[in-house]
Amino acid sequence: MNNPYNAPAADMSVQGNNVDTYQPQVFAMKGRIGRVRYIAYSMGVSMAIYFAAAIFGGILMALTGGKQGALIALGFLVIIPLIAVSFIMAIRRVNDMGQSGWMSLIIVVPLLNLWLLFAPGTPGTNEYGPAPVKNSTGVILAAFSPFLFAVVIGILAAIAIPAYQAYTNKARAALEQSAAPAETQAVPE
Known part of the structure; x- marks a missing residue:
């Protein structure tokens, strides 16, 4: 008896066109x-x-x-x-x-x-x-993640280097001010 509501009997695990892969x-x-x-x-x-x-x-x-x-x-x-x-x-x-x-x-x-x-x-x-x-998603991510990592490091360096330079300039100015002779510093009375 042919029931139209039965599941298909074809083997779906075989790829079409006889293409072998590994x-x-x-x-x-x-x-x-x-x-x-x-x-x-x-x-x-x-x-x-x-x-x-x-x-x-x-x-x-x-x-x-x-x-x-x-x-x-x-x-x-x-x-x-x-x-x-x-x-x-x-x-x-x-x-x-x-x-x-x-x-x-x-x-x-x-x-x-x-x-x-x-x-x-x-x-x-x-x-x-x-x-x-x-290629799986993992392979694609693994292939391109070093490039994305380099971009992120570049952006962080572009932000961090000027901030560090500003910090060192402020620290140098504070050090020079504290090392100035006592008579040149104005002491509030």
Whole structure:
């Protein structure tokens, strides 16, 4: 019996047009990532490395008494993972565009490396795998929050610096007035 009020029996979990997608992982070595994920993942991992380096650097400064050799070694320890992360993310990005991982060497060429940010990926599956899923709101916020953070810091600096200068000028004038000789100060009787 055919009841028109029954729920549909079609499998709605399958996407239309047989388009395969996958959920990219941040620390994966293979796979494709789009432009927004490239920005979000690169900045997120870089910020995590900088944060760990700041903590480790503070501990290292306390233990060594601020020796410069230890800080130079720390600098190399920070640069190596940053370079590795940059190349891994660039390889995944150029794979999204259907290019070989060797094209990731473009990140060392100034201005030409902007191609990674602006060139679209290939639609659908290519030889490097299926297309990544659509960006979530969290990925979009993670990609653009450092830029918004920089704008907020800039606005706060534009407000705070003149206020601090006015404060120091008033403090300097008060100090000069209190340091003036006693006979030049008028004492009310």
